[in-house]
Amino acid sequence: MIVILKENAPKEQVKALLAEFEAQNLTIHYSKGERSTLFGLVGDTAHIDMEKVLANDVVADVRRISEPYKAANRRMHPEDTIVEVCGRKIGAGYFSVIAGPCSVESQSQMEMVAESVKASGAAFLRGGAFKPRTSPYSFQGLEVEGLKLLSAAKKATGLPIVTEIMSENQLDEFEDVDIIQVGARNMQNFRLLKELGHCRKPILLKRGLANTIEELLMSAEYILAGGNSQVIFCERGIRTFETCIRNNLDISAIPVLKRQSHLPVIVDPSHAAGNTWMIQSLSRAAIAAGADGLMIEVHNNPPAALCDGAQSLDMPQFAALMTDLKRRVEFEGLELQG
Amino acid sequence: MIVILKENAPKEQVKALLAEFEAQNLTIHYSKGERSTLFGLVGDTAHIDMEKVLANDVVADVRRISEPYKAANRRMHPEDTIVEVCGRKIGAGYFSVIAGPCSVESQSQMEMVAESVKASGAAFLRGGAFKPRTSPYSFQGLEVEGLKLLSAAKKATGLPIVTEIMSENQLDEFEDVDIIQVGARNMQNFRLLKELGHCRKPILLKRGLANTIEELLMSAEYILAGGNSQVIFCERGIRTFETCIRNNLDISAIPVLKRQSHLPVIVDPSHAAGNTWMIQSLSRAAIAAGADGLMIEVHNNPPAALCDGAQSLDMPQFAALMTDLKRRVEFEGLELQG
Amino acid sequence: MIVILKENAPKEQVKALLAEFEAQNLTIHYSKGERSTLFGLVGDTAHIDMEKVLANDVVADVRRISEPYKAANRRMHPEDTIVEVCGRKIGAGYFSVIAGPCSVESQSQMEMVAESVKASGAAFLRGGAFKPRTSPYSFQGLEVEGLKLLSAAKKATGLPIVTEIMSENQLDEFEDVDIIQVGARNMQNFRLLKELGHCRKPILLKRGLANTIEELLMSAEYILAGGNSQVIFCERGIRTFETCIRNNLDISAIPVLKRQSHLPVIVDPSHAAGNTWMIQSLSRAAIAAGADGLMIEVHNNPPAALCDGAQSLDMPQFAALMTDLKRRVEFEGLELQG
């Protein structure tokens, strides 16, 4: 961390500030120039509040040199982390596809879709029981009933299930869930993240629509710091000025996350695109860029879907997509799970 | 709502779609052109899921004409709403300033700041007991103890209190709070919003960093639809490409919200700026643009603040600011509360 | 400028790098820590190419401490610059309103609008002769004929004229223009900026839709570095994720530009809003935030305007607006020009 002092900062106050840092076991490198004076702080600076330093009268600016995340940092953990669930692996060369409808609607639907996506090569079944909807007048999900239908589909097909949690209150209800998803809008719901740090299930952490990659890493840090080391990142498109598509899939998030962290990264092309015709192209790009998996919306009858029908593939479309993607997973030397 | 059909859409399917809309008591205006055919839907379209319509094979595009919010819409409620708390009014010509530290730190701090901001003209005391922090290693607030210190400061000074809630679990603990704040990161925490719809306290709803004004209105709709009509909007800066300031105060949100909705709008210049030197300029602009109030961070000793020190005014700075702002509130013909 | 070295950077290469900087008359402050080593460069660093430093094998990161602009920097020129044109001043307490149609359409139009805005209190007449249009099928302006109509209106009313240049080729044709406007899309047309540095007319430099304030300052630097010290900044809204308005007026650009630079700043609420109903609110905010002037679109018959009719005030609307704004300019202690 580098602290830049104001011109003509009174010596007494500067000394007091330096003493404060020394008391925190930080080594100080002081550097006085003609126009500007600065010092570098060396040691464990992750706990330093930059805002607080900046509030000091003698400080002109503060810059962080090292990353503020530790447990999620590849420096601290050079090997790729593999998240393993019910015998399926994600990360470090193992590639998994999560598929299913946006929302759980009925038992027959879930069983039909689960059977179909399994046959096509999906490793996990997704389905929303609790739905975060922009409008209070939209379908909000089957809630606890939806979780039961997911469990039934899991029992019928053997596919482990992935579903979204909305609040730390719900953890008990999620006992039968295999991977707990944190949605984009909850990426910085810190109370939820803290509780997930204490549970022993893998967490699929979606990036918020306008959250930086560093913020995503810091949210993972909340979970890891609590003792849960099984976090999977999910890039699902970011909000920009562009209006002709719903969100812009941030393809560069894949190499950045892989370089900065050891945790697996999957991509959700369905939410990024908001339509079906772009899913193949984005899925291919994600695999080529180094993703460890994909999460794709599949519905038995998209025009009748209670949620996100416009972006849901039907079952034959998904089967065709998987045929294409399998060739690509193999080309990359990855091992498809499922 | 306008539905644009694909070229050469099969008549049978189009008929089925039209029948579906008629079953929802919507009037249909069909319009067939040479290259494109479209129809307008008239009636209560707030319940229609655009995604679902778009998922239909014969549909090329769907556009919403009327706003998807109803209770928050000025069309439905042409008069300005006044939120009244402990004898202080916000909205329709009544202007209130909320002031206090980012986080509650100690009893002496809260009493000192509360006395001071009251003397300077603030109508409400703010202070965070539960702090949403990007890093798990940062100070997370005094939590329940912080709420007690806020209550004590209220008792000592008579200033009603405003503080942020993090989860629907906490509602019981917030009984003594006068205005419950929903933070930017929770603007789309729909479970929290639903619960707040059932409580009988005014809600200060902050706009998310990258949420559209329509999404903000829809989040208010969650609270209003639940039966709680006391919602105050808070614009606090949006996330853009600009890097030299923390967030861009969206000054146009004030006239837009005032036009589209009847609910009061306040502005938080402290979080937008992320520094102290811009607060006067932004506060002045907010008053001139039509805001109903301001929320400003004030600390007894900013360089020692446990949170957001860089953007906190000290008490004399706040007093000087209020002297300036009072003249402006009067110039606008507003009635300062406090 | 701070250069952070890679861990285990070979001494030989570091030495070579340091020698390179010393050869540029920079003083080096070297600071070696346990995990990271860095050095600060003191002296005239505006000429250093950060990219080039970053390309060095031993360099992990580079951060600029001091601003890369010099002539536009308030540090180098603490007093406010006043731009004076035909007896009207802009900056340092002098406030000017520029008004007129988006595009010059006819002699009768220009004379009618010029007379009217002059009577209402405008100090300058604007009007586009060359129009940058997104579509090649839209009206592109009357071009040289438009410049003549502007000159005629100036002769008839005495109002100095402001109009947009599209290319460095046109400078000869702009001899009779009083303030040359650089449009948002040309803010980084560096060949044009260089030529404008050699001319002796004031330049109204509009901020690009997605350009940072630092980039705007650097574009001004091009003009100033060429010897032309009369630059006026114009904030006209930035492009963000918000879709319900055309652009977001960046109100914070006013205090930032005023702090970082000595040059005057005006605001164009018409292009930011893209409608007429928001103009009063944004104009009021701009004055309160510290702007030195406003540029407002006024048309004799907006529904018949060949360009930007939706955002043009008609002449009575502008007169009413000016009555309101005059009170506000006076309240701020500014001297209205015209």
Added chain:
Amino acid sequence: MIVILKENAPKEQVKALLAEFEAQNLTIHYSKGERSTLFGLVGDTAHIDMEKVLANDVVADVRRISEPYKAANRRMHPEDTIVEVCGRKIGAGYFSVIAGPCSVESQSQMEMVAESVKASGAAFLRGGAFKPRTSPYSFQGLEVEGLKLLSAAKKATGLPIVTEIMSENQLDEFEDVDIIQVGARNMQNFRLLKELGHCRKPILLKRGLANTIEELLMSAEYILAGGNSQVIFCERGIRTFETCIRNNLDISAIPVLKRQSHLPVIVDPSHAAGNTWMIQSLSRAAIAAGADGLMIEVHNNPPAALCDGAQSLDMPQFAALMTDLKRRVEFEGLELQG
């Protein structure tokens, strides 16, 4: 195009508006509801100025249904366009790599790099003679001398050359250039685009940092409307809120442009990334997503580069990259040119 009328719009005025559209040979579909009345316009609406319609007193809103671009539209030209230059093809299954330094620096440099990239499989040589730099104090290119060095390198190696034009003034100087590049900052330099419409060379049109895909298509339309049908799009990253990378490569621009237009699309991973370590990942993604080519910066000695050294591969790195990319081009069934 759909025009939504205001409630209680006077019949006379509505009639006048309808008459205006009929006079433009547009068919009108009128649709009157209880609360809102609207009409659809069918015919050639590309010439209609939405702003003008919106300025009409009786109009509440206007929405475009069909795209405003015609010549660039795939509807008008269903087959992929192939741009052919000196025997190399781009588009419709032909894949080309353009490589070379950011800026032309010397004859020895250009010959060395040209030989090397040719040997590695590049089909075109790039190099900037005129450099658009944010700072007036940065290296601005060798200008006309740079063009001569490019020609010499072309003569020596047979590689056709690609270089950036800055102004319509320069067209004569660009006679020996094979593909004229329009830089991101000039994407809406409409005078330049118009002139390029009259020349007979292929144009590489880079997307602006914050320009929508529709705006990019409209800029191509300027060139096509002038009679030049050889336009190649180049996606080079967009500006967003993310700060840890320079720009976000918009991978979805590839499928969108391919669907909406018949023109080829290439990707510039170097400018998007702003570093070297991300180039492989982004290049792979671009090929998989359907790009028709890549433009990559290669320098003989990146740390000594006068421009953009941090993102330039050295020659062995490029050779290694090409080995990887050739396998991928082949996997996609594309034919590598060169």
